[in-house]
Structure formats: C-alpha cells, structure tokens
Amino acid sequence: MIEFIKTLISGLGLGSIYALIALGYTMVYGIAKMLNFAHGDVIMVGAYAGIVAFTSAGLPPVFTVFLSVLVCTLLGVTIEHFAYKPLRGASSLSVLITAIGMSYLLQNLALMIFGSQQKAYPQYVKLGQVSLGAVTVDGITLLTLGVTACIMVGMSLFINRTKLGKAMRAVAEDRGAAELMGISVDRTIALTFAIGSALAAVASMCYGLTYVYIKPTTGAMPGIKAFTAAVFGGIGSLPGAMLGGIALGVIEQMAKTYISPLWADAIVFAVLVLVLVVRPTGLLGKEIQEKV
Amino acid sequence: MAPLENSRATAKLVPQQRTWYVPERDADKPPILECIGLGVNFGGLSAVKDFDLTLGPTEIAGLIGPNGAGKTTVFNLLTKVYEPTHGTILFDGKDTHNMTTAGISHAGMARTFQNIRLFANMTVEQNITVAMDREIKYSLLSGIVHGPGWKRKEKEAHDKAMDFLSIFNMEQYAGARAGSLPYGAQRRLEILRALSTKPKLLLLDEPAAGMNPSETAELTENIRLIRDRFEIAVLLIEHDMNLVMNLCEGICVLNFGEVIAKGSPEDIQQDPAVIEAYLGRKEA
Numbered sequence: 210m211i212e213f214i215k216t217l218i219s220g221l222g223l224g225s226i227y228a229l230i231a232l233g234y235t236m237v238y239g240i241a242k243m244l245n246f247a248h249g250d251v252i253m254v255g256a257y258a259g260i261v262a263f264t265s266a267g268l269p270p271v272f273t274v275f276l277s278v279l280v281c282t283l284l285g286v287t288i289e290h291f292a293y294k295p296l297r298g299a300s301s302l303s304v305l306i307t308a309i310g311m312s313y314l315l316q317n318l319a320l321m322i323f324g325s326q327q328k329a330y331p332q333y334v335k336l337g338q339v340s341l342g343a344v345t346v347d348g349i350t351l352l353t354l355g356v357t358a359c360i361m362v363g364m365s366l367f368i369n370r371t372k373l374g375k376a377m378r379a380v381a382e383d384r385g386a387a388e389l390m391g392i393s394v395d396r397t398i399a400l401t402f403a404i405g406s407a408l409a410a411v412a413s414m415c416y417g418l419t420y421v422y423i424k425p426t427t428g429a430m431p432g433i434k435a436f437t438a439a440v441f442g443g444i445g446s447l448p449g450a451m452l453g454g455i456a457l458g459v460i461e462q463m464a465k466t467y468i469s470p471l472w473a474d475a476i477v478f479a480v481l482v483l484v485l486v487v488r489p490t491g492l493l494g495k496e497i498q499e500k501v
Numbered sequence: 502m503a504p505l506e507n508s509r510a511t512a513k514l515v516p517q518q519r520t521w522y523v524p525e526r527d528a529d530k531p532p533i534l535e536c537i538g539l540g541v542n543f544g545g546l547s548a549v550k551d552f553d554l555t556l557g558p559t560e561i562a563g564l565i566g567p568n569g570a571g572k573t574t575v576f577n578l579l580t581k582v583y584e585p586t587h588g589t590i591l592f593d594g595k596d597t598h599n600m601t602t603a604g605i606s607h608a609g610m611a612r613t614f615q616n617i618r619l620f621a622n623m624t625v626e627q628n629i630t631v632a633m634d635r636e637i638k639y640s641l642l643s644g645i646v647h648g649p650g651w652k653r654k655e656k657e658a659h660d661k662a663m664d665f666l667s668i669f670n671m672e673q674y675a676g677a678r679a680g681s682l683p684y685g686a687q688r689r690l691e692i693l694r695a696l697s698t699k700p701k702l703l704l705l706d707e708p709a710a711g712m713n714p715s716e717t718a719e720l721t722e723n724i725r726l727i728r729d730r731f732e733i734a735v736l737l738i739e740h741d742m743n744l745v746m747n748l749c750e751g752i753c754v755l756n757f758g759e760v761i762a763k764g765s766p767e768d769i770q771q772d773p774a775v776i777e778a779y780l781g782r783k784e785a
Contacts, residue, residue: 372634379620379631386618389580390632391606391698495622 214344216466217459222350222419224458225357229412230435231442231450232364233405239381239445240401243304247288247311249432251406254315255281255413256330256423257323263331270333278410285406286399294395312429319425327424330417353415360411361451368447377401381445434461437481443494452492524750527557533593533702533734534579540587540758541578548574549758552588556702556751561728561735563749565742567778571758572738573615576704580612581605593701606632611700613691615707615738621680625671625690628679629662632698665693668730669723685716689723696727703727705737709744717741721748746770754778 230252237245258280262273292311296304336348368374379387380397388394416431417423434457442453457477464476484492532555539552549571556562564572577583579590581602590597592608600608620628666672669689674682679690688708695703708724709717721744728735739745745752746766754762754769756778762769769775 372631375623375627375631375634378623382620382622383618385582385602386614386620387631388602389582389606389612390694391603392631393601393603 211343212466215346216462218344218346218354219350220459220462221455222347222353222415222458223462224438224455225353226412226415226419226431226454227435227438227458228451228454229357229360229408229415230431231439231454232360232408232447234436234439235442235444235447235450236377236401236405238439239447240377241289241293241398242384243293243301244308244436245288245293245402245405246305246308246432246436247292247315248405248409249428249430249435250312250315250319251281251284251288251409251428252413252416252431253319253423253425253428254284255410256417256427257319257328258410259414259417260328260330260423263333264329273331273333274410274414277413278407281406281410281413282403285402285409289399289402294398312432316425316429323425325424327422330421330423332418332421334418347419349415349418353419356411356415360408364408364447373397373400434477437478440491441481441484443491446491446493446495449491449493456492524557524560527560530558531594532556532591533558533560534736535591536575536579536588537591538588539575539578539585539590541574541583542586547758549578549755550587552578552755552760554753554760554763556734556736558701558734559728559732560751561724561737561749562751562753563745564736564738564753564755565740565745566755566761570755572755573706574758575755576612576706576738579605579704580610606698609699609701610704611695611698611702612704613688613695613706613708615710617684617687617691619679619687619691619694621678623679624675625666625677625679625682626659626662626675628690628694629665629697630658632694633658633661662697665697668693668696668727684711688712689720692727696731700733702734702736705735705739707738707740709739709741714743717744720744724748 230248233248233251234245237243237248255277258277259273262268262276263270268276288311292307293304296307334349334352336352338345339348339351340346368377376387376392376397377400379390379392380394384394387397412431416427435454438453438457439450440453441457442449442451444450457480460480461473461477464473468476488494534554534556536552536554539554540550541548552575554562564575566572574583578585579592579597581597581600581604592605592610595608597605597608620631623631663672663675666675669686669692671686671689671693674686674690679687682690688711692703692705692708695705705724709720712720724735724737725748727733737745737749749766752762752764752766752769753760754772754775756774761774761778762772764772
C-alpha cells in the first residue's frame with residue numbers, strides 16, 4: 210500500500226511536468242492550428258539557461274528561474290516570428306516539417322554550445338525527503354505538484370476570465386471571424402507562444418530539480434510524452450492537457466513499479482492507442498460534427 | 502508565373518464623379534465608402550473587375566446579382582480578407598491600402614457572414630463583448646483576481662451587451678451557448694456582434710437567408726431601425742428581392758464580376774441588363 214501511494218505521488222509529479230509541457234502543445238494547436246514539435250526542445254533550452262544562470266553566473270535562485278522563463282518566452286516568440294509566421298497561409302504539412310527542423314536546430318545548437326556531455330542542473334532548491342505519515346516522498350515532487358496546481362488554476366482563470374483569454378478562445382474558434390471583430394490574430398498567436406514557452410521554462414525547472422542531468426536531447430522524450438498527453442486528453446483542450454499529462458505520468462510510474470521499467474514507455478503508448486481507438490478525439494476532446 | 506498587375510500603388514486620388522445614387526440627406530456629406538476601379542484576379546480569372554461604388558454615411562444599399570457574380574468577393578476585398586489587385590478603397594476618407602483585417606474593423610467596418618460564423622462555444626454575451634474588449638481596459642491581474650476595477654468594467658461590458666441584445670429582444674439568451682441558439686437567432690446575434698465593434702459601415706451577407714416571410718419582414722424593419730439608431734451605412738447582399746426593393750435606397754447589380762447596373766430600386770427593376778442577367782435573353 211505504501212509503495213502504491215509512493216508510486217502514485219511520484220506519478221503525479223512526473224505527470225505534472227508532462228501537463229505543463231502539454232499545455233504549451235495544446236494551446237498552440239488550439240489557437241495557431243499547428244503542432245509545434247520544437248516545444249520539447251524549449252524545455253532543454255530553459256534547463257541550460259538555468260545551468261548558465263546559477264552555476265556559471267552565480268545568480269540567486271529567484272533570478273535563475275526568472276531568467277530561464279525570460280529566455281524561453283523570448284525563444285518561443287522568436288521561433289514563431291521567424292519560422293512559423295511566414296508560413297501562416299501554407300499547408301499544415303509545411304509547418305509541421307518546419308517545426309521538426311526547428312527542433313533539430315535547437316538540439317544541434319545546444320550540442321555546439323554545451324557539448325554532448327550531460328551537465329548537472331543546479332539543485333538550488335533543497336527540500337530533502339518529506340514524510341507524510343508512513344510514506345516518505347521527495348520534497349521536489351511536492352514542489353512540482355504545488356507549482357503545477359497553481360499554474361493550472363492561473364491558466365483556467367486567465368483563459369476564462371480575462372479579455373486576452375477571451376480573444377484567444379475567439380481566435381481558436383474562428384480565426385477569420387475574430388480578425389473581423391478587431392482581434393489581431395498575429396498578436397494573439399505570439400502571446401500563445403509566449404505563454405506556452407514560459408510554462409515550458411517552469412517545466413524545465415521541475416524537470417531539472419527532479420532528474421538533475423541535462424543533455425541536448427533532454428527535451429525530446431518529455432516533449433513526445435507531453436504531446437501524447439495532449440492528444441490523450443483531447444488536443445486543443447486545456448483541461449484535457451492537464452488531465453492527459455497527469456494520467457500519463459501516473460500510468461508510466463505504475464508501469465515502472467508494477468510491471469517493468471523497460472516496458473513503461475511501450476505501455477504508455479499502448480494506452481494512448483487504446484484511448485484513441487475508443488475515443489478518437491481524446492478524453493476531453495470535442496467531437497466535430499459536420500453538417501451535411 | 503506572370504507578375505501580378507498592380508495598379509494600386511500608382512492609383513491617384515482624383516475626385517470621382519458620382520455615378521451612384523446617394524440619398525439626398527447624405528448628398529452634401531463626404532461618402533463613408535468609395536471604391537474606385539476595384540478588382541481582384543485569382544490566377545488568371547478576374548473575380549471582380551472595375552468595381553466602383555460610392556456610399557453615403559447613412560445609406561442602406563444593396564449588392565445583388567446571380568450566384569457567383571462576385572458579391573461576397575467584394576465584401577472580402579472591403580474587409581481585406583483578400584488583397585485587391587486593382588483599384589482603391591477609401592473608407593471614411595482613408596485609403597485602406599495598408600490596413601489589416603483587424604485594422605479595418607478598428608476603422609469602423611463590420612460584417613456578417615453568408616454561413617454563420619459565430620464563436621459557437623462561447624456564450625451569447627461573450628460573442629458580443631469580445632469586440633468591446635478593445636475599449637474596456639483593466640489590468641491582467643485585476644482580471645484574474647476579480648478586483649474592483651474588473652467588477653466595474655465587467656458590469657459596464659455586461660450592460661452594454663444587454664443593451665445590444667435588447668435590439669432584437671434577445672436578453673434571455675445572454676448566458677446560452679451561441680451554437681445552441683435557433684438558426685434565426687444566430688443570424689440576429691451575428692448582426693449584433695458586428696454592431697458591437699461600433700461600425701460606421703455594416704456589411705450584411707445575406708441576412709435574410711433561410712428566413713420565412715414574416716421573419717424577413719421583421720428583419721427589414723430592424724435593419725432600418727439599426728441604421729436610424731446608430732446612424733451608420735449598411736451595405737447588404739441579398740437574394741430576397743422583396744427585402745432589397747423595400748429596404749435599399751441604392752442598388753448595385755453585379756454579374757460575372759462586373760457592375761451591370763446601379764441606381765434606385767425603381768431604375769433597377771426596369772433595367773434591361775438586369776432583367777437579362779436574372780431571367781436570360783428573350784428568344785427572338
């Protein structure tokens with residue numbers, strides 16, 4: 210039982226990281242109607258920014274986090290502006306290929322600058338082990354859970370209550386009509402990339418503090434898993450991305466503990482396939498009905 | 502590919518002779534909209550050619566023509582959904598050459614769509630307030646934590662939205678999902694959403710499509726009421742000739758992308774070119 214609760218909590222922690230990344234995928238998909246496969250690599254850049262800020266420049270932890278968020282936000286907006294915006298009218302396949310290219314570009318730039326050797330992410334937050342009754346869990350896992358919960362609540366409020374959120378929902382529903390209502394689509398999409406990338410920076414912090422070692426391909430696997438989570442929950446839906454991320458993390462940890470660490474990834478993707486067979490739009494995705 | 506012919510850059514603003522019926526009350530006011538030699542080519546096909554139009558600031562005008570004549574294309578040119586390849590659009594005295602679609606909306610042009618394009622998953626009220634947000638300013642933080650500034654501004658937006666909804670007696674729908682409304686109500690909501698951008702010119706693309714005669718009669722009355730209350734110009738595309746002849750002060754007839762007749766409803770009804778376009782040529 211204790212083992213089960215421990216696994217559950219670490220699954221929730223891992224799932225929180227997936228959820229943070231998945232939010233970026235799903236928002237960009239919902240609003241810009243594109244899959245930003247470079248999103249995972251933004252996390253890697255965020256992690257390296259943390260290493261440089263804390264280890265090399267000796268900044269205090271607060272500034273390290275702030276700088277990492279700033280770097281990722283700027284990177285996200287820059288990628289959108291130079292790589293995706295010129296393709297706004299192009300076919301979605303061209304945009305997809307561009308995104309994959311951007312992903313490799315970021316990985317190889319990191320390889321050039323930081324080398325292929327893995328680097329340790331500075332452990333600027335030390336929480337040690339926390340015991341909750343009979344169960345001891347990592348403090349960092351609890352921190353991750355707390356941070357993610359705050360961000361999720363904040364994002365829901367932002368999307369549902371602010372006028373920027375309303376503009377984003379309008380663009381997601383009908384870009385052309387939103388534009389004719391005076392909403393600047395370009396600015397809304399740039400904002401979406403900024404928010405998604407800022408969340409990726411937060412995810413990079415949680416990832417670095419939990420898993421410590423960072424290399425240029427660090428972003429790839431969490432990126433794919435988070436994309437899976439976004440599809441699992443219903444791509445385009447914010448609650449779907451949150452739910453999908455958490456579910457995926459818990460399934461992965463459960464599979465690692467109770468079945469085999471080697472099989473964990475295979476099981477995760479098998480579950481995705483099963484869910485999509487039963488519900489092709491994902492857990493919370495909307496069914497699109499075309500009137501004929 | 503052959504270079505696109507582009508005369509827009511060199512088009513001079515010369516005073517145009519009015520070849521178009523402008524209501525007397527608007528005669529000495531500057532026109533709200535002037536199209537001069539407007540045209541667009543798609544590949545080699547010219548969808549709209551040499552389109553001239555002058556619209557008084559409180560005029561209700563109709564754009565009619567057989568299917569595929571280019572009427573909606575004209576709307577798309579006016580709102581910059583398509584970039585014109587020829588000609589000039591002067592809206593409210595300003596050349597719209599460099600404006601974006603959103604910029605056109607800010608300048609005061611609003612439209613509805615042939616096929617309804619509401620934000621179906623947002624509430625009726627949100628559909629209306631989304632365009633008002635440009636004017637309603639509060640800080641991001643205030644929006645998230647629901648501070649007093651937010652409450653005041655949101656109340657203001659709510660009151661304005663209800664005011665708009667009252668035009669068509671739709672207050673009871675305010676909280677409903679826009680996509681769940683009956684067809685006629687969705688059409689009316691689209692007009693209200695367009696009005697909420699505070700337009701000077703309202704473009705209506707087949708507002709009476711799918712309406713029964715009594716709904717159409719009500720709509721006719723309402724468009725006139727909207728014009729009187731907001732003192733705006735209305736340009737509408739419509740196939741319902743009853744509505745067009747009752748409501749419009751000036752009518753422009755398009756066929757195969759070209760203007761074949763312009764004038765008052767009486768002139769248009771007797772114009773041989775119009776009769777031919779709609780009914781075909783009489784066999785000799």
